[in-house]
Amino acid sequence: MGTENKLPMNGGYPMHGFEDLKALYFVYIKSESGRKMVEDAYHLAAEKHAGVYRKSGEPYIQHPIEVAYILASLEAGPATLAAGLLHDTVEDTDLTVEEIRSRFGDDVALIVDSLTKIQRMKLSRRKESDFEAEDHRKIFLGMARDVRVILVKLADRLHNLRTLDSLTPERQKAIAKESLEVFTPIAHRLGIYTIQSEMEDLSLKYLEPEKYQSILALLNQREANRQESLTSLKKRIADILFEHKIPFRMESRVKSIYSIYRKMYQKGYTFDEIYDVLAIRIITATEMNCYEILGIIHATYKPIPGRFKDYIAMPKPNMYQSLHTSIVSGDGNIYEVQIRTEEMDKIAETGIAAHWRYKEGENYNPKEEQRDIEEKLHWFRDFVSMSGEQDGSAEDFMAALSNDIFNANVYVFTPLGKVIELPTGATTLDFAYKIHTKVGDQAVGATVNGALVPLNTVLKTGDVCEIKTSKSSPGPNLGWLEIAKTNSAKSHIKKAISKREASLESRENLVKKGRETCLAYFEKEGFGSGEMDRLLGEEKLLENFHVESRDALYMAVAAKSPTPQALLDYLNVKREKRKPRLAKVQSSPSCPVEISGGSGVMISLAHCCTPIPGDHIVGFVSKGKGIVVHRANCPNVKDSARLLPATWRSDLGVATYPVDIEVYANDRPNLLADLLVTLSSKNIVCSDLKAHLIKENMNCNVMMTVYVPDALTLEGVFLALKGVRGVYDGRRLIH
């Protein structure tokens, strides 16, 4: 605003009146009701805070006005502004949350209530200078409820930092330290750069006053030279872009003091070594323009190798998009050049706030907004779900937060291109748990960039990772705690192990209970306990009831399926059937097919058409081979008179049957590996893989034998295989 230099100042900052705030939000809040809500909130806050002064000397209401002013510069909506104006009333005056609710509605009440709780908790802290992990955890919990709470809290803290001068040095340092530990990481993760960088610089000013001042002095010292070099660079670039008729505007800004401080004192550079103290920003109309401008810049100036980054094609997790490159200008200075569109620029400055800045006329829906933000920033979802876990100590929670979320800077892709953020050193196992707890618990291996790797493989940015799972995986063990680097994975692993231990115990109980239930029935039928154990341990019976062991059968009985009566029925029927047949039946015991009129004959499945359960089948009487079962449409047995009706047995076990299939694809590197990975991800065994490349059209025919339990599963296999890039068809083979 042009009037700012006429405003009264405090600590180098202009002090705004309500009229200044109004001028700001009138630009984007047009509705009467919205404007009235903000104005009412202001009058109520002014009335309640009347007669109270801040330590810095001005009337208390100055603080909420400035907080709302910061929020309005992010184009926050009426409820957020009203909450900003009222944020200290419940804590400091006799106003209640209920009164706020009745006058301003649920949203404003919820935001003020959360902020009040955060405030109270901090006041009850034992020692002022101590930052208790438990406190921080509660701050996060309070903020996770509604993202607008975070926005108001950030604005509140920013204004407090601007007016720290009136506090004691201990309080100044304590607030600055907490800001860097808790609030700037949040601002960063939400992409609200304007708040983040101002907070960082202000915190540094109080935490490291000498270093802050020395960097400031160095910047001022170079100012004259820099301006000269910059002006000529900007002029030259402008000339060229005009020539190419590309729309643009240009900005330049010195890097923040805090970012220079970090490079100097945490990474050990000297001031002169920091290339890009100066960044120039070119803002243009379209994404296409961005790349055009990049091409022109690189054709005109020498780019520095390794410094080009395409955040347009690959946005940062906080949604930041821009092209970055560093160039050597005509006079030998090095500049970072950032190229982006207006929309990207808005998001770069105000992040998530830009994304859901108040839009007049659209129905505002906080629930949708919350969902939206969680989708956009999946770290936030992790964080909200972590906040919900009440077990575990506050220290664990804070460690998890700072390790898993704030320090997550390795970006790994799923095969579908979704980005998963992980901390440095994280392994494929961490990746598995990030995808889903279940995926983690059943992980048996992984492929990284197409190669099979174990679960302790460390991932790096750009890797494409896919987890191989198996339902029969033995699951997490203590060794996994060494492999996992993220706290969230570790906590899931610990949980799974203790759950399994608990279930082992209850497993024993269930076996005992099931066995007792059976014994009651079996004794009535004249079986002894030893005989029952033996009969119920027979493989055929276990297979019939789809269980792996006698203990599993007893557990199933305890769970009421099957009943002991069903077991007795099965044993009786079998006994009766066996008697007359025993003499002549030679049919293979595992034969899955029933042929009417074919009992006693050897039955086998045809190799030409490889029938599987679910297929329509016929029996073909062949000399010397007994009955061979073919698919009904197999050309080898069509129109034959020697056919018998055949059906699949209804009590099939868990066996798998070989099927020959062929897949047609456009050839590409790693095609076969991808096919195999796809099969193994579905737990399908495959053998006899043969690939045949047709050179003329680069088509690849892949023949293989897969082992499936039935036709339905096979359909799923085809679907999965057709999902592999390059594959365009697949079918069963008949030889």
Ligand code: MN
């Ligand atoms: Mn406040």
